[in-house]
Structures are given as structure tokens and as C-alpha cells.
Amino acid sequence: MQTLVTILSNFLFIVFVPVVMNRIMQLILHKLAHPEFFQVPIVTTLARVQGIIAGFLLIYVNIEHQYFDIEQIFVQDGPWHLTPSQFLAERANVFIYDPHPMFGLITQVQTSYGILANLAIIVIPIALLVLSFVFWKMRTALEILPAVAALALWAGWLTVYLVNASMWILNMLNFWSLIPLVLYIQYHGDKSKTEGWWWF
Template identity: 30%
Template sequence: MLDDLTYTLWRVAELAALVMLPLFVWSMGRRVLHALDTIEYFAVPGMMRFSFLSGAITGLLLVVVNHDPSFYEFESVFHADGPWSVSFPELFTFWLDPGRYPPYELWLRVRGFDTGDPVTVLALLAAVLAGLVVVGCARYFGFGVLRAWLESAVIWCWGVTMAVYVVCATTWTLHVLNFWALVLAFFLYRYFTLKAAH
């Protein structure tokens, strides 16, 4: 009984850490960027959003081209000995290892510019957003353009990282919760439908 309680509390702590870690890093990162922002980068509308969105799209595409789609099927996610049956540290050392997401695989997928391929279309969208940021930096920041590009690159990398993190952390969480994930989904559904009704 005590062992089960300890195990459950430890799992709750791990899940809480999964949520708190990116929030803490983002909060600290924003403070640092704002403190070092001598060119008023964040005062330009859309600059940060476009950088982050471009990176997030790229991150999702890296997951798509480097992972077997079967990893995200119901049977794989909830199988006791499935690919997501790893410990909390292994989530970071295996699933969140940057080496699992080589950009070269994405380049191989999009280099033919097949506009019928959703991956190619989204990659083009990410490239357009990044291009707008590059042009916008050159237009608004003058001699501070290199600093603006550097800030944009940092935010872009954060977008890539967060996209990969959210996909892997969410899938791992569903595996850990197992049956309780369905119960939680039901309560969330009821909560939002009742809230929308009022």
C-alpha cells in the first residue's frame, strides 16, 4: 500500500516537472532576452511570434520525418511494453535527444518541392515566416540587425525545441496515465462544454 502511494506520488511529481520545466526555462529566457534587449526587439509587432511559429512548425516536421507514425497509434501509446514505456530520465536521454531529429531527413523530404506533400507545404510556410523575420529585422533595426537576427534565431530554436518537447512529453504522459488519461479527457470535455453553455 505504501509502495503504491510512493510510486503514485513520484509519478505526479514527474508529471508536474514536465509542465513546470518549459515554463521555468521560458520565463527565465524571456527575462534574459528582455534584459539584453537594447534594440527594442520585442516592440516590433509579430517579430517574436513569427520566429517562434516558424520554429514550432519546423520542430513538428522534424518529429514527423524522424519518427515512425505507428509510435503515436493508440496501441503503441498505451501498450505496457510499447516504445513510450521508458523512465522519466530516459524520456530526456532517448526521446528528447537532439540526435533523434536530424534536419537532413527533413531536407530529403522537401527537396523535391512536392506541393502535394503536407510536410513540404508546412516547411514552405515555416520558411516564409522565417524570411519575413529576416526582412523585418533588416528593415526595423538598421545597425542592430545582427543583434535582431540573433534574438530571432534564439526564439526560433526555442520554438523547435518546444514543439518536439510538447509532442514527446504529451505522448509519454498519456502512456503513464493510461486509463486515467481517458477519465481526465472526459472531465476536461465536460468542463469546457458546460463552460461554453453558460
């Protein structure tokens, strides 16, 4: 059984990592990217959306779906019962995720995952390419495209990290993580009863 100090230190460490990495990424982008890059929100937003979708798809094609079942999330010695170093080396390490199965989803346009794959791999990249040359001259656009790719990759990593970190934290806190949910349900249950009394 983990002590409260261990749980708290692990929690702070896992939260600290993306905060620091995000700050570093912002500094790098603002230092290396063209000054006009952040002046066109539609480009930066689309790059982030592409990364977020790709991040979710990476999780979908690489992590067993049953890992996200309630009993698997909270079970001791389960797939989410990891040390911080194991978490960073396995779940949060996007370099061990195989992106190739994502391309297989492109042909499955009748499914929601197929649609998302087409958006992340085909539609949004083409839109970003076109928009870059619409808003900027060729030389400037060519300077901006690497920043677009970097922002999308960063959003993808952050998505993978945050989804896995959420599961890891739930496992670490175990049943204590259910207390806020129970209080939330009870609060809204009491609120609905009060509103019902008021109206009827």
C-alpha cells in the first residue's frame, strides 16, 4: 500500500512533467518559429486539433481496449499499476507507439475512427498546407510549415500523456478517486430534489 507522501510526490511529478515540457515547447516555438506563425489562429488551432486526434488514434491502435475498463483501471498489479519511471518509459513514451495501424483506419470511412484518421492524416494536413500558402508568401510559408508540424506533434504527445496520466492517477488514488464523483452525484441529486420541491 502506497503511503500518502508517495502518492502525493508521484502525483506532483506526473503533473510537473507536462507543465515543464509545455513551457519548454512554447519557448522553442516562439524562438525558432516565424514571428507571424502565432498571428493566424486558424493555422495553430488546426495543428493542435490534428495532434489531438492523432494522439487519441495512437492510443486506440496501440493500447488494449480492455485497459480502460473500470476493473482494469483500479485493480492492483493491473496495466496501470506502474512506477513513475515505468509510466514515462511505457505509457508516456510516444516513440514506442506504432503509427502504422492508423493508416489502416483510412479505408474504414464508415466508422468514426476511420473518419478521424482521414481528418488527421489527409484532410487537416492538406488544409494546413493550403492555408500556409494562402496567408503567407512561399518563403514565409516554407519557414512556418516546420513549426506547424512541431505544434501538431507536440499536441499529439501531450494528448497521449494526459490520457494515460489520467488512468495512472486513478489507479494510484484507487477508491479515493471515486469520492469526488460520489459527492458530485449526491450534490446534483439533492439539487434536483430541491428544484422539484420548488416547482411542484
